Amino acid sequence: xxxxxxxxxxxxVVESQTTITLGHLCRSCGVxxxxxxxxxxxxxLEPAAAGERERWAFSADSVPRVHTALRLQRxxxxxxxxxxxxxxxxxxxxxxxxxxxxxQER
Amino acid sequence: MAGHFDSTETGVEYKDYYKTLGVSxxxxxxxxxxxxxxxxxxxxxxxxxEPDAADKFRAANEAYEVLKDPEKRAAYDRIDPDxxxxxxxxxxxxxxxxxxxxGFEFHGGGYTGGDSADFSDFFESLFGRGxxxxxxxxxxxxxxxxxxxxxDHVARVEIDLEDAFTGATRDLTLxxxxxxxxxxxxxxxRTLRVRIPKxxxxxxxxxxxxxxxxxxxxxxxxxxxxxxxxRAHPHFRVxxxxxxxDLPVAPxxxxxxxxxKAPTPxxxxxxxxxxxxxxxxxxxxxxxxxxGATPGDLYAVLRITLxxxxxxxxxxxxxxxxxxxxxxxxxxxxx
Numbered sequence: 149x150x151x152x153x154x155x156x157x158x159x160x161v162v163e164s165q166t167t168i169t170l171g172h173l174c175r176s177c178g179v180x181x182x183x184x185x186x187x188x189x190x191x192x193l194e195p196a197a198a199g200e201r202e203r204w205a206f207s208a209d210s211v212p213r214v215h216t217a218l219r220l221q222r223x224x225x226x227x228x229x230x231x232x233x234x235x236x237x238x239x240x241x242x243x244x245x246x247x248x249x250x251x252q253e254r
Numbered sequence: 255m256a257g258h259f260d261s262t263e264t265g266v267e268y269k270d271y272y273k274t275l276g277v278s279x280x281x282x283x284x285x286x287x288x289x290x291x292x293x294x295x296x297x298x299x300x301x302x303x304e305p306d307a308a309d310k311f312r313a314a315n316e317a318y319e320v321l322k323d324p325e326k327r328a329a330y331d332r333i334d335p336d337x338x339x340x341x342x343x344x345x346x347x348x349x350x351x352x353x354x355x356x357g358f359e360f361h362g363g364g365y366t367g368g369d370s371a372d373f374s375d376f377f378e379s380l381f382g383r384g385x386x387x388x389x390x391x392x393x394x395x396x397x398x399x400x401x402x403x404x405x406d407h408v409a410r411v412e413i414d415l416e417d418a419f420t421g422a423t424r425d426l427t428l429x430x431x432x433x434x435x436x437x438x439x440x441x442x443x444r445t446l447r448v449r450i451p452k453x454x455x456x457x458x459x460x461x462x463x464x465x466x467x468x469x470x471x472x473x474x475x476x477x478x479x480x481x482x483x484x485r486a487h488p489h490f491r492v493x494x495x496x497x498x499x500d501l502p503v504a505p506x507x508x509x510x511x512x513x514x515k516a517p518t519p520x521x522x523x524x525x526x527x528x529x530x531x532x533x534x535x536x537x538x539x540x541x542x543x544x545x546g547a548t549p550g551d552l553y554a555v556l557r558i559t560l561x562x563x564x565x566x567x568x569x570x571x572x573x574x575x576x577x578x579x580x581x582x583x584x585x586x587x588x589x
Contacts, residue, residue: 153425153445153446153447154447155447156423156447156448156449157446157447157448157449157462157465158448158449158462159448159449159450159451159460159461159462159480160451160460160461160463161451161453161454161458161459161460161461162458162459162460162461162479175402175403175405175476176405176406176476176477177405177406178405208461209458209459211406211408211459211479212408212459212479212481215406215408216300216408219298219299219300220298220300223294223298223311223315224291224294224295224298225291234301238300238301242457246456246457246493249486249491249492250491250492250493250498251491252491
């Protein structure tokens with residue numbers, strides 16, 4: 149395990165209005181643009197600005213989602229539709245957990 | 255990593271990859287794949303809630319890396335488990351037999367997936383170290399002038415509600431699931447000292463510039479994304495930017511109205527309870543939730559708490575209420 153606690157790193161909240169380009173998203177995850185295009189076609193990702201693929205922009209907070217999609221595909225052998233289904237179910241579980249937690253008495 | 259045998263001084267211990275996958279030694283390649291997939295679904299760090307999921311997932315990956323490949327599997331099968339265990343028990347640690355890999359071409363490093371940091375010493379003693387897990391040119395990200403930018407890392411961290419409320423500098427230990435150049439999951443544990451911005455909310459992401467994978471050929475490093483979750487708090491529940499507090503009140507405080515102390519993350523405040531409040535009533539403390547451009551609210555939910563009727567005086571008071579108040583709490587149920 150590496151410790152790197154000599155310097156204090158400043159963290160910035162990723163605002164959902166901030167957008168990144170298709171190229172940036174591909175470099176972030178090391179994937180082809182075609183693969184991101186498949187995620188868009190399955191409804192996993194929604195381009196913030198639609199239109200020509202070259203001009204696509206995505207919300208900056210979609211980076212972890214694409215990373216998760218990539219892991220699910222590679223580790224579990226899912227196709228893109230399977231990835232889409234898994235992500236939707238994971239979102240739903242997260243929402244339900246949050247609601248459960250907000251309503252449980254302490 | 256789940257080892258079945260005691261570690262020796264030299265640290266290398268025999269690993270029973272069949273046992274890791276829960277299959278017998280004579281199963282087909284299809285069976286091995288099925289067993290691996292089952293374990294991967296169960297222990298995948300994105301999906302699993304089990305505390306040691308990451309370790310189990312790593313162990314399954316290592317086992318599958320060997321057993322899915324007919325050549326590696328055949329070479330591995332040549333090692334006599336009993337002999338390997340015995341040599342481990344003698345204190346020398348596991349040493350592969352000198353000619354165990356004769357006739358195979360994989361020796362001297364190189365395997366199809368995984369990160370050398372991720373596999374055990376046992377694996378390395380057999381198959382050598384993998385290629386250094388740099389950012390994958392093979393994955394085909396567009397090239398940039400002046401080298402290629404490193405990939406971003408994503409990790410989940412839990413912080414205390416108070417840290418989000420006031421902002422704080424904290425040491426965060428990350429166990430980041432990540433993909434390496436060959437696209438396999440790797441894990442890296444790092445501790446970073448991070449200034450957490452005030453008002454961050456669960457489900458939001460923090461970005462740490464340049465803390466991802468190093469770039470290639472002079473390219474800049476990627477970023478680190480931290481997905482924020484809150485540790486369970488003993489008093490407050492969190493709903494977006496709002497906080498919810500169960501506030502115990504005495505029956506007479508609820509009935510007659512009262513001003514009581516209520517905790518908030520910024521310290522106790524006085525809360526006015528209107529007369530004739532019932533249990534479950536939500537009182538809003540505007541702007542006392544998580545701070546931000548639109549600060550959240552704090553909701554105090556009244557929980558009427560009865561004094562125990564365990565002495566004469568208390569019992570007498572309850573009896574007087576029973577006698578003098580014409581009250582049927584079940585009137586709405588029609589009984």
